[in-house]
């Protein structure tokens with residue numbers, strides 16, 4: 624007896640869960656774990672129109688909102704870019720976002736995405 628229907632993870636979801644886990648492991652301080660709020664980041668919601676964080680991405684994977692690897696990839700880069708727009712270059716958040724983005728570029732490189740699709744079948 625397999626997982627009940629709604630819990631069954633599709634090959635794409637399994638791939639996205641894997642990528643999500645690998646990328647989130649790089650965020651050792653948890654700066655990208657949850658949505659940034661205006662209390663810890665004054666004026667954030669006025670400056671960043673499309674917020675994104677790892678918990679929101681996880682929710683989108685589990686609710687089957689990502690139909691392609693590219694949609695997941697663009698949310699990841701949106702998350703990193705937001706941090707490099709709101710925070711000044713000398714801040715720990717900007718530097719953490721830049722480093723995270725570099726990891727994402729390697730893991731989510733187009734040739735890697737193509738081979739993942741081949742693997743998904």
Ligand SMILES: COc1ccc(OC)c(-c2cc(C(C)=O)n3cccnc23)c1
Pocket residue numbers: 653654655656657658659663664705706709710716
């Ligand atoms: C200092 O501990 C935390 C804990 C969680 C955070 O975001 C979820 C952040 C955080 C994360 C960010 C980002 C990602 O821009 N940020 C910007 C300004 C002030 N704080 C933050 C910091």
